[in-house]
Amino acid sequence: MADFIQLLVAGLATGGIYALVAIGFTLLWQTSQTINFAQGEFVMLPAFFILIAMGAFGVPFWGAVVIGILVSAIVLGVLFKRLLVDPMIRHGVLPLAIATMALALFLKEAAKDFYSAEAQPFPPLAADINVSFLGATVALQSLIVLAIALAAVIALQFFLNRTQTGRMMQATAQNPNVARILGIPVDRMILIAFIINAVLAALASALVTPIYLAKFSNGEYLGIAAFIAAIVGGFNQVRGAIVGGLLLGVVDNFAAAYLSAQYRAAIPLILLIMVILFRPQGLLGRLEERTV
Amino acid sequence: MNSRVLGAAAGLAIIAALIAAPFGLKPYGIYILTLWAVTTIAAIGLNLTLGYAGQISLAQGAFVGIGAYAAALLTTHGWPLGSAYVVAAVACFAIGWLLGYPALRVQHHYLAFVTLAFSTLVYLVFRNEEWITGGIYGISNIPRPSLFGYLLRSPRDFYYFCLGNLVLVSLAAWWLIRSPWGRAFVALRENPLRALSLGVDTRRYTLMAFALGAGLGGISGVLYAPLVQYIDPTPFSLLLSLNLLLMVIVGGSGYFFGPFVGAIIAVLLPEWLQAASKYYLFYYAAFVMGLLIVSPSGIIGFFEKRFTAMRKVEPPPTPPTEVKVA
Amino acid sequence: MAVLEVRDLAKQFGGIHAVEGVSFDVNEGEILGIIGPNGSGKSTLFNCILGQLRPSGGEVRLDGRAVTGMRPCDLNRLGVSRTFQLLQVFPELTVRENLILAAQEHNGSMVSRLFGPRDVGLTGDANRMIEFFRLGHLAEAKAGGLSYGQQKLLDAAMAFMAGPRLVLLDEPAGGVNLTMLANLRDRLEAINREGATFVVIEHNMEFVMSLCSRIVVLAEGRIIAEGAPETVRRDPKVIEAYLGH
Numbered sequence: 001m002a003d004f005i006q007l008l009v010a011g012l013a014t015g016g017i018y019a020l021v022a023i024g025f026t027l028l029w030q031t032s033q034t035i036n037f038a039q040g041e042f043v044m045l046p047a048f049f050i051l052i053a054m055g056a057f058g059v060p061f062w063g064a065v066v067i068g069i070l071v072s073a074i075v076l077g078v079l080f081k082r083l084l085v086d087p088m089i090r091h092g093v094l095p096l097a098i099a100t101m102a103l104a105l106f107l108k109e110a111a112k113d114f115y116s117a118e119a120q121p122f123p124p125l126a127a128d129i130n131v132s133f134l135g136a137t138v139a140l141q142s143l144i145v146l147a148i149a150l151a152a153v154i155a156l157q158f159f160l161n162r163t164q165t166g167r168m169m170q171a172t173a174q175n176p177n178v179a180r181i182l183g184i185p186v187d188r189m190i191l192i193a194f195i196i197n198a199v200l201a202a203l204a205s206a207l208v209t210p211i212y213l214a215k216f217s218n219g220e221y222l223g224i225a226a227f228i229a230a231i232v233g234g235f236n237q238v239r240g241a242i243v244g245g246l247l248l249g250v251v252d253n254f255a256a257a258y259l260s261a262q263y264r265a266a267i268p269l270i271l272l273i274m275v276i277l278f279r280p281q282g283l284l285g286r287l288e289e290r291t292v
Numbered sequence: 293m294n295s296r297v298l299g300a301a302a303g304l305a306i307i308a309a310l311i312a313a314p315f316g317l318k319p320y321g322i323y324i325l326t327l328w329a330v331t332t333i334a335a336i337g338l339n340l341t342l343g344y345a346g347q348i349s350l351a352q353g354a355f356v357g358i359g360a361y362a363a364a365l366l367t368t369h370g371w372p373l374g375s376a377y378v379v380a381a382v383a384c385f386a387i388g389w390l391l392g393y394p395a396l397r398v399q400h401h402y403l404a405f406v407t408l409a410f411s412t413l414v415y416l417v418f419r420n421e422e423w424i425t426g427g428i429y430g431i432s433n434i435p436r437p438s439l440f441g442y443l444l445r446s447p448r449d450f451y452y453f454c455l456g457n458l459v460l461v462s463l464a465a466w467w468l469i470r471s472p473w474g475r476a477f478v479a480l481r482e483n484p485l486r487a488l489s490l491g492v493d494t495r496r497y498t499l500m501a502f503a504l505g506a507g508l509g510g511i512s513g514v515l516y517a518p519l520v521q522y523i524d525p526t527p528f529s530l531l532l533s534l535n536l537l538l539m540v541i542v543g544g545s546g547y548f549f550g551p552f553v554g555a556i557i558a559v560l561l562p563e564w565l566q567a568a569s570k571y572y573l574f575y576y577a578a579f580v581m582g583l584l585i586v587s588p589s590g591i592i593g594f595f596e597k598r599f600t601a602m603r604k605v606e607p608p609p610t611p612p613t614e615v616k617v618a
Numbered sequence: 619m620a621v622l623e624v625r626d627l628a629k630q631f632g633g634i635h636a637v638e639g640v641s642f643d644v645n646e647g648e649i650l651g652i653i654g655p656n657g658s659g660k661s662t663l664f665n666c667i668l669g670q671l672r673p674s675g676g677e678v679r680l681d682g683r684a685v686t687g688m689r690p691c692d693l694n695r696l697g698v699s700r701t702f703q704l705l706q707v708f709p710e711l712t713v714r715e716n717l718i719l720a721a722q723e724h725n726g727s728m729v730s731r732l733f734g735p736r737d738v739g740l741t742g743d744a745n746r747m748i749e750f751f752r753l754g755h756l757a758e759a760k761a762g763g764l765s766y767g768q769q770k771l772l773d774a775a776m777a778f779m780a781g782p783r784l785v786l787l788d789e790p791a792g793g794v795n796l797t798m799l800a801n802l803r804d805r806l807e808a809i810n811r812e813g814a815t816f817v818v819i820e821h822n823m824e825f826v827m828s829l830c831s832r833i834v835v836l837a838e839g840r841i842i843a844e845g846a847p848e849t850v851r852r853d854p855k856v857i858e859a860y861l862g863h
Contacts (some may be wrong), residue, residue, distance in 0.1 A: 035401075037534075084585065091588035093400070094348075098541045099584040101534060113571045231405055262428075266420070270413045276409040277390035280402050312730060400715045472731040472738050479719055486706035489668070490776065491694035491723035 005136035007253050013142040015249020016149025020204040020240035021222060022229035023156065029192065030173035030236060031193040034085055035097040038104035040223020044216065045107055046072045046202035047122055047209040048115055054123075061123050069202040077198035081191055100277065104219060111216035119213040125206070145207045149292030152203055153242055156196070169193060225252075228268050232275045234285025243284055247271075310455060323519070323587040328559045329454045330515045333461050335539045335551030342537075343546035344469060345501030346481025347395050353386045353532030354414035355506045359513025360523050361418065364431040373437035373518065375556045378508035385562030388506025392499035411533050418525035433452065434517050454515050461508065468504070477501060481546075493525025539587040542580060544592030553591045557583075619682050620645050621784050622667070627676035629659075629666050636662040637702055638839040640676070644784065649810055650817045651830030651847075655860050659839040660819045661703065662791055664786055669693050680783070695724055697783030701773045701790060711764025713753055713772055716761050720776035741851050743779065749831040751775045767798035774802065778809060785816040791825045803829055827851065835859070 022042055028034040036042070046068045053064035084103065126144045130137045160166040171179040172189040180186045204222075211278045212218050226250060233244020247270060255267040275282060313323045338352045342390070362383065363376035394406040418425050427433070434447045437453070444450045468474055476497050479487035484494050517523055535558055543554025565572035587594035620643035630636040638714050639657045649734050652660050665671040667678050669690040678686045685693055699720075708716050722731065722738045731738060733852065748757050751771045755762060761772060790806075791799055799822075806829060810816070820826040826833065827847040833848055835843040837859040843850050850856055 084581065087585050088588050094537075094541055094545070095584050095588035095590075098538050099539060099581050102577045102580035102584070104577075104579060105573060109571065109574035109577060115576055235401065263418075266416050269416060273409040273413055276405045280405060282400060449620050468732070470734070470736060472718075472734075473728075475711070475715065475722065476731075478711065482708050482710065483706055485670075486702065486708070487719075488690045489694060489700050489702075490720045491691050492693045492719075493723065493782065495689075496728070526750075 002136035003257075005134050005139035007257055008250060009133065009136075009138045009146065010142045011250035011253030012246055012251060013145040013149070013249070014155075014208075015246035016146050017204045017208045018091060018225050018229045018249050018269040019242045020149055020152060020200045020207075021226040021243025022233065022245045023153070023238055024200040025226045025230045026233075026235060026238055027173065027193045027243040028197055029230075030238075031169070031176065031190045032085065033093050033096075033102065034089070034212050035093065035098040037097060037195075037223065038107060038219070039054070039226045040219030040221070041104045041107040042072070042076050042198065042201040042219075043205045043208065043222045043226075044214075044219035045076065045111060047214040047218075048111055048120075049202075050206065051115075051120060051122070051214060065206050068206065069199055072198045072202035072205075073195050074196075076201065077195035078191065085194070104223065108216050108219055115216075116133070117216065119215040122209040122214045124210040125130060141210070148207060155202075156200075156238075165189075165192065184258065225268065228272045231282055233284030236286060237282070237284050240282050240284035244282065247283075296520055300557065311452075314451050319447045322451050324452050324563050326360040326447070326451045326519055328513055328555050329458045330519060331536075331559050332458055332551050332555040333515070334509045335543070336461060336465050337504065337505040337512070338536050339540050339543075339545065339547075339551045340465065340468070340508070341501045343540055343544075343550060344474065344481065345477040345497065347498060347504065348404045349391075349407045349502065350404050350406065350533045350537065351391060351411045351414075352505065352509045352536045353528055353530065353534075354411040355388065355509030356513040356532060356536075357414060357418060357525070357528030358384055358387070359510035360517040360528070361425055361431070362510070363514040363517035364434050364523050365424070367435050367437070367518065368431060368433060372515065376514045376517075377511065380514045381507050383598075384510030385503045388509075389499050389503040391506065392502035392615075395498050395502060396495055406532065408533075409442070411530050415525060415529050416489050417608060418528060420496035425525070428524060430522060432522040434521045436518050436521075439503050450519065454519070457511070457515060461511065465508075465571030466548065473497070473500070509572075535543060538580070542583060542590050544590030544594075544596075547590070547592035547596065549590045550590055557591075580595070621681060622817070623679040623682075624676045625679075627663065627666055627678065628674045629662050629671060632672045636841050637666060639845045640839070640841055642669075642834050642835070642841065642844065644683040644815060644817055647813060647815055648832060649806070649812070649815075649830045651817045651833040652817060652836060653821070653823070653826055653833060654836035656835040657838075658859075660836055661788065662839075663836065664700070664788055664819060668698065668786065687834055691723070692782075694782075697780075698779065698786070699777040699782040699784075700786040701788055703788045703792060705766070705770050705773055707761040707764075707770050707772050707776070709760065711761055712758050713748065713761055713764070714741070714744050714757045716772060716776055717747055717779050721780040724780045740779075740839065745773045747779055750808070752801070754860045767794050767801075770794055770798070771802065771805070772840075774805070778814065783815065785814060787816060789821060791820055791822040799825065823851075 021039060025039050028036050033191070038227045049056060049071045050068035053059045053067045054061065058170045059067060084099055085096060124141060125148075129140050131140050131143065133143065134287060160170055167186045168179070169183055169189045169192060171182065172186050173193070176186050208222070209218070229244035229248045230241050231244070232247060233242065234240025248271065251271055252268055255264045259267070315324055317325065334352055334356050337355075337546055338349060340345050341349050359376075359380035362380040363373060366376045366379065369592070391407065391410055395403050398406065419427060420429070422429070436443060436450055438444065439453065444453050476487070476492050479490070479492055480494055480497050488494050539554030539558045540551060541554070542551065542557050543550035560581070562572060562576050565575055569575065583591070589597070620642035624643070625641050627637055627640045628635070639716070652663070662671065666673040669688045671689050677684060680696060680698060685696065686719075691841060708719065711719065718737055718740045721740055721743065721809075725731070725738045725740065726734060727858060729754060737744075745757070748754055751774065753768065753771060756768065761769065764772065774787070774790060777787070785844070794802065803825065804817070818826065818830060830847060831837055833845065833847050833850045834841055835853070835856050842855045843853045
């Protein structure tokens with residue numbers, strides 16, 4: 001039982017990170033039909049912003065994290081939207097999706113070529129100690145990660161449901177055309193969605209990089225995880241992304257504990273396949289029927 | 293000069309260059325060129341399904357894998373490559389046809405997910421079913437084929453074999469696109485509702501689009517196995533499907549020469565850039581992004597739009613509207 | 619026996635009865651008009667007859683043969699075609715190509731269409747249709763470049779291309795200027811004289827009254843009147859349906 005709780009907490013912690021990344025991914029899709037294949041790299045890169053702030057400018061860790069989030073919001077949020085998405089969005093989903101594929105490679109190579117190909121150590125969020133929780137021994141790190149992820153999600157939900165801007169964003173996500181007719185500044189809402197995505201990705205970066213170290217190739221796995229979490233949870237719902245992320249984290253963690261490495265890697269894929277085959281709209285999603 | 297003559301001359305020049313190319317290249321260069329030819333066949337298939345019939349498929353890489361494993365298994369057990377063509381084409385056509393059924397019920401991103409799931413499933417089978425596929429250890433010592441008793445072992449000989457395959461596939465694709473089937477595919481892509489009301493059996497054409505595209509993917513795989521002579525599951529992951537998708541879009545989705553150009557960009561361009569700089573992937577990615585921003589309809593789309601803009605478009609004159617007053 | 623027999627056709631969407639107990643015949647060679655205020659179920663009725671929607675109840679017969687709920691493409695090959703309210707030509711194909719497409723699935727089989735001639739032997743028919751609808755000079759033009767009125771003519775031409783038994787026209791006069799409208803009515807009357815049967819949904823009263831030999835009036839999913847144009851026009855139930863909302 002103690003083992004179970006330990007794995008569950010660790011899984012929820014990882015799942016919380018996946019959820020953050022998946023939420024942004026879903027928001028981008030809902031508001032602007034953008035499929036961001038570079039989402040994993042959006043989580044890989046801010047760690048380097050943070051390292052540069054600390055290394056080249058001597059800023060202490062938590063200050064560097066704030067700087068990292070701000071820089072991400074500008075570069076991966078505003079610039080991404082204005083330079084890549086805006087020119088292409090009129091021409092359909094696929095060309096933009098392919099462009100984000102190229103962007104993923106671009107960011108990955110940029111980190112590799114202009115910073116380092118070696119994994120860089122990254123400061124942990126808390127001391128590497130274990131605490132007693134619900135009768136089991138869990139890493140303090142896991143609890144802190146879970147707490148921060150949860151706080152971020154609650155803050156986001158508050159923003160979306162309790163503020164006027166947030167409600168306008170929800171309207172934009174559900175039906176941009178009607179939102180426009182209602183006088184909602186749709187383009188600004190989409191920009192906010194991009195900024196939220198960048199901020200969440202940067203936060204996820206700070207949470208996940210202590211485990212994997214800062215490496216240019218981190219984006220690959222995280223991108224796939226975000227994608228799977230978003231699909232499993234339901235591509236047209238932010239709540240779906242949260243559920244999908246947590247579920248994926250827990251399942252992945254349990255698989256890692258009980259299965260050999262070879263099978264463990266297949267579990268997220270099998271989860272994906274089962275959801276797509278038996279419930280393609282995702283656990284929380286709504287099915288959009290074909291008209292013909 | 294007449295644009296048709298210009299086009300034909302350019303075509304002949306390109307074919308001549310393709311035939312002469314191996315003489316100036318080292319074995320690695322010939323290998324890359326052969327890889328381009330083989331990949332183009334898979335891209336032509338995807339262009340048929342996606343570009344012409346408008347059906348999104350992220351499964352093309354899986355079909356290449358099926359073809360490759362079919363060829364590897366048959367030829368390492370003494371069967372001629374010809375048998376692999378038949379097995380791969382039939383298997384991929386049939387599986388592609390079945391994969392089309394979800395396309396009848398869901399569209400766009402859900403269809404992408406289903407084909408993605410299929411692709412992933414096939415990859416997992418390649419990796420885990422060691423008793424057939426050799427699992428992560430793969431299948432090695434795949435022999436080069438013989439044509440009429442002549443063994444095509446050298447890089448140059450095998451290159452011409454693949455080039456010949458490409459030419460045949462291109463001719464078949466050209467015929468298909470120009471035929472009433474091609475017209476029906478375009479109708480399916482542009483307006484399935486209207487097509488249905490005109491008697492076009494959209495269900496059958498959708499399944500056919502998937503099946504044909506998959507079949508070509510299989511044939512590409514049949515040529516890939518003897519090219520690299522050792523296969524394992526790694527090249528046939530979702531990444532290949534995404535890369536083929538990139539080729540179709542970057543080349544120009546729905547244009548006949550799109551796949552050829554797209555494969556040049558995805559296969560040849562990184563090699564050329566690698567000779568120039570160690571940051572070649574960085575520049576490659578920047579190039580693809582820039583290209584798509586400038587022309588979301590790809591390279592061929594870019595030229596087609598410039599070309600039609602250059603030609604003076606005369607507005608069709610309004611017809612005489614005299615009405616018979618009875 | 620009528621060309622088309624509709625018996626007790628009904629369509630429900632959840633709790634909404636869009637079409638309820640609709641029965642009427644379409645006789646050979648006539649032009650039947652279907653009118654009614656907005657939301658009376660005219661388009662739903664069409665879609666049910668044509669197989670675009672599955673009816674909740676009732677029957678449709680073509681020349682005595684039951685065709686209820688048949689797929690639109692199969693029904694089309696039995697000789698029923700339609701035009702759409704929102705223009706639906708294929709903008710990237712030329713005018714002639716659009717016409718060939720409209721009839722190609724009626725000629726031969728899948729195999730013969732793959733290996734046979736490109737035009738499926740339809741160039742002659744297409745040219746005749748182009749002449750008839752006075753689109754001659756536009757045969758090679760991309761359909762997307764035509765004016766709205768010209769596209770309307772092409773749309774109608776496509777519906778007639780395969781020599782159908784019955785054509786259903788959904789608001790053919792919508793958005794068309796007066797000269798083009800007169801042209802369109804003239805062409806429809808000419809084709810009717812050659813034996814074509816059609817059903818027209820329209821809002822444009824003048825167009826319907828002058829073109830159709832018989833009118834059916836729909837309100838709230840039910841038929842409230844039926845008969846010659848002049849009779850229907852003066853029927854108090856019809857006037858109330860239009861003005862009473």
